[in-house]
Amino acid sequence: MNLTYLRSFYITVKCNSISKAAKQLHLTQPGLSMQLQSLENDIGENLLNRSNKGVALTEEGKVVFEYAESMLSLQDNLERNLKNLRNKKSKLFISSCKSIGEHILPCSIYTFKEIHFNIDISMEIDNSYNVIKNLTNHATNIAIIQDMDVPDNVSTTPIMPDKLILVGGRNITKSSISIKELTELPLVLREEGSGILALLEKALQNKLISLDNLNILISLNSLESIKSSVASGRGYSFLPESVVTHELRTGALRQITIEGLEIPYNYYIAFRKNYNFTDHEEKFVQFLTSNKRCFCY
CATH class of the missing domain: 1.10.10.10 (Winged helix-like DNA-binding domain superfamily/Winged helix DNA-binding domain)
Incomplete structure (x- = not known):
């Protein structure tokens, strides 16, 4: 019939x-x-x-x-x-550290969505320690992290360089200080488990300085809170240059160079070594490592 x-x-x-x-x-x-x-x-x-x-x-x-x-x-x-x-949309879940997840990745995700409109993307933002924990616990298959020590079963691919810089408010009087002067500054830093704090600690160790030698006023787990505190003159902080590009341009924050101390690093895609990406995960990884990506600065 x-x-x-x-x-x-x-x-x-x-x-x-x-x-x-x-x-x-x-x-x-x-x-x-x-x-x-x-x-x-x-x-x-x-x-x-x-x-x-x-x-x-x-x-x-x-x-x-x-x-x-x-x-x-x-x-x-x-x-x-x-x-x-x-027409069922594929689901893509990403776990990202805060500095790149809050300020840089969103533009890339929007651009990716314009190309692959049938892929729904969710991104969880946390400090680097918890991001790697989510990856190894299989809570996510794609992690975006800063330079850090990762477990043996995790592989990484670099996607973007950055550097950690010392910033103060618009009314600071010095644009350059010594390592000794650094230990006297009131600092607002990231919390334990943060990749930024780990990078700073490692760089200072190379100068035979520990975090205990610093004058840390408070630890915060929010980059925006740190920027707001520093911009209002309540201290100084080490932040990724990419995160404070706008504030440096407008003058809300000012960079302070430290004699003999530079902290360059990379951002990476991290994934479990024996994991095979799904088709939509592979597309996102290829996109993020290509020149089609569009990072927000």
């Missing part, structure tokens, strides 16, 4: 008119009549009595009409579910 012809029969009965049904089905009246005749030939029964007043179901037609509603409903449901399955 041809379901297209069955639908034409069903619509004709509902409209009680071949001309009205033909208009609704975008068919000519002769074309619709041919379909109805073909359906009747397939079934081997006369289904409709035609007259100037419209159409009327025969006894056989009443039986076919009763089943037609269920059959066509099943067809509609089947086609709808198959379409939904074809």
Whole structure:
């Protein structure tokens, strides 16, 4: 049985008119009549009595009409579910450290979405320690981190260079200080587990200075809170240059160079060594390591 012809029969009965049904089905009246005749030939029964007043179901037609509603409903449901399955969006979950996740990655994600609109992306932002923990615990398959020690079962691919710089408010009087002067500054730093704090600690160790030697006023887990505190003159902080580009440009923050101390580093995509990316994960990784990406500065 041809379901297209069955639908034409069903619509004709509902409209009680071949001309009205033909208009609704975008068919000519002769074309619709041919379909109805073909359906009747397939079934081997006369289904409709035609007259100037419209159409009327025969006894056989009443039986076919009763089943037609269920059959066509099943067809509609089947086609709808198959379409939904074809159009089902892939889910991509990313875990990122705060500096790149809050300030740099969003533009890349929007650009990626414009190319791959059928991939839904969720990004969780945390400090680097927890990001790696999520990766090794299989809570995420793609992590974005700063330079840091990673477990043996994790591989990394560099995506962007950056550097940690010392910044103060707009009213600072010095643009350059010594290591000794650094230990006297009131500092607002990131919390334990932060990649930024780990980078700073490692760089200072190379100068035989520990975090205990610093004058740390407070530790905060929010880059925006740190920037706000420093901009209002409540201390100094080490922040990624990419994170404070706007504030340096407007003068809300000012950079202070430290004699003999530079802290360059990279951002990386991190992933478990034995993990095979899904198709949409592979697309995102390739995008982020290509020149198509668009980082916010």
